[in-house]
Structures are given as structure tokens and as C-alpha cells.
Amino acid sequence: GQQVMQIPQYQHVQEGEDFTTYCNSSTTLSNIQWYKQRPGGHPVFLIQLVKSGEVKKQKRLTFQFGEAKKNSSLHITATQTTDVGTYFCAGPGEQAGTALIFGKGTTLSVSS
Amino acid sequence: GAGVSQSPRYKVAKRGQDVALRCDPISGHVSLFWYQQALGQGPEFLTYFQNEAQLDKSGLPSDRFFAERPEGSVSTLKIQRTQQEDSAVYLCASSFLGRLTEAFFGQGTRLTVV
Numbered sequence: 001g002q003q004v005m006q007i008p009q010y011q012h013v014q015e016g017e018d019f020t021t022y023c024n025s026s027t028t029l030s031n032i033q034w035y036k037q038r039p040g041g042h043p044v045f046l047i048q049l050v051k052s053g054e055v056k057k058q059k060r061l062t063f064q065f066g067e068a069k070k071n072s073s074l075h076i077t078a079t080q081t082t083d084v085g086t087y088f089c090a091g092p093g094e095q096a097g098t099a100l101i102f103g104k105g106t107t108l109s110v111s112s
Numbered sequence: 113g114a115g116v117s118q119s120p121r122y123k124v125a126k127r128g129q130d131v132a133l134r135c136d137p138i139s140g141h142v143s144l145f146w147y148q149q150a151l152g153q154g155p156e157f158l159t160y161f162q163n164e165a166q167l168d169k170s171g172l173p174s175d176r177f178f179a180e181r182p183e184g185s186v187s188t189l190k191i192q193r194t195q196q197e198d199s200a201v202y203l204c205a206s207s208f209l210g211r212l213t214e215a216f217f218g219q220g221t222r223l224t225v226v
Contacts, residue, residue, distance in 0.1 A: 006154075033214070043155065044201060050208060072176040088154055090215075097159040099145045100215060104153055 002027050004091055006103035013110055019076040021106035023089035030092055032065055032072045033100065038085040043102075046074075046087075079110050117217035118204050124224045125194045133189045133221045137206030145215065146179055147203040155203055161187060165204050194225045 003026045013019050023032065031050045035043040042044035047056055049072060056063045060083075062075045076083055088103040093101055117136040125131050131174075137144050143162050144162070147155035148171075156169040163184035181187040191198055201222050205215040 042204075042219050043215075045214040045216070048214060093157075093168075099157050099171075101157060102147070102154040107152075 001090075002093060002101055004089060004101050004103040006087075006089060006106050008106055010103065010107050011109070013079050013108070015081060015110050016078050016110045019079050019083070019108055021074050021089075021108075023072040023074075023092050023103055026071050028069050030069075032069075033090045034063060034074055035088045035090060035102075037088065037105070038083050039087075041071050043088060067112075078106075079108070081110050081112055084110050086109060116177045116204055116206050116216050118202075118218035118221050120221060121219060122222050122224075127196060127225055128193050129225075130190065130192045131194055131223065133191075133202050133204075133223070135187045135189070135204030135206075135218060137185065137187070137204070138216055139185075141206035141208050141216070142184075143207045143209070144181055145204060145205045145207075146187070146189050147174075147205065149220070151200075158189070158202075169210055191223075194223075196225050199223055199225045 005024045007022050033048045034046040037043045047063050048080040052069050053067045060077045064073045086107045088102050088105045090100040090102045114199045119134045145160050146158040148158055149155045159166040159179045161181040162183050178190045200221040203217055203220045205217045207213045207215045
């Protein structure tokens, strides 16, 4: 079945360093979404990418959708302690009527 | 309401007990999803409703799990004869136009089976 994989599973950085998480799907995606979950919280929507090769920025966060629409990345420049949490990518299932399939997430920790 | 509301927030059940978890989606949202999240894992899909129709229940782990959304709004996830492996956070999410648009998650119900 369809799989969404993320690497790395964990990443620890010093405050001010950059961070990147990668997402790969076993199938072509019509769109990809990114969510952030703070410790003890629930996933919160960050962004959706739809077009092949699309790049979107939100302040220090840069999201990219691959040309083949099978991979995506999230890059954070100059991390801050407020960036701590788990970042999930999610894509719609292959078949119509199926729900978002989430990756296992990348957990980011930041030390000051 | 302002967001997706789930109740109870925490539930401790004795093994073998039945539980019912409630989700109030955002008003007007057509789609409703249930996910199970184990500690340190990503949300695992359980089931998906569009209005009152259950379009996909392929993620329900066993026939002990049952979900309904009879009037296309509030949904209930029922787990019969709970087992220890059912311990997890159960997340409900709703969206306006289904899986292709932003999903809004509730705070989740943390179920602990003892």
C-alpha cells in the first residue's frame, strides 16, 4: 500500500543552526501537506503544496515539492527554541475517498 | 464552534470495558477523520466520513472498533472490549473539502487501558 516516509526520525540542533526534514511517498501525490505538533499538543496545519516543483516560504520555513510530486522537504533557517516539535508530512491516499496518510514525523529538539 | 472539540480528554478503562469517544467537528466541515497516535509515532488513519457516509474504514484495527456520524456532524468512535494495545491518543480532524484541504485537529482523547 501507499507509504509516506520521513527522515530523519530525530534531529537535535543548536539554536541558530539550520534544520531540514525530508518526506518521500511511494506514489505520486496530488498535493502534500505539512503539520507541526508541539509536545503534548495536536497536529497543526502549516502549509499545502500542489504544483510540481513548488516552493513556499513562511518566514524562516521553506517548503518544497519535488518535480515528480513524490517528495517534499521542509527547511528551517536559524532555528529557535520555539521550533521544537514534531513535523509531519501528509498526502492523500491513492484512491478517491481515502484520507490523509501521515509520515511518522521528524522530531526536532533545539538547545540554546 | 471555534475548533474541533473532543471528549473526554482523558479516559482510563479497565481491560474488557467498552469506551465511546466523541468528536464535535468545526461547523460546516463535510469531512471527518479519526486517527490513532501511539507515543512517538505519526497519526495512523482509522476511518473517514464525508457527511454521514463512512467512505473508508480500512484503518480500523479490528471489529472491536466502530465509528458513526449519523447526522453528518458529531461523530463517535466506539471501542468494545478494550485491550492494552488500544492505549493511544485518538485524534479527530475535520476539513471543509476532504483530504485535499487543510485538516483541523482536535486536542485528542488519551485512552489508557489498564
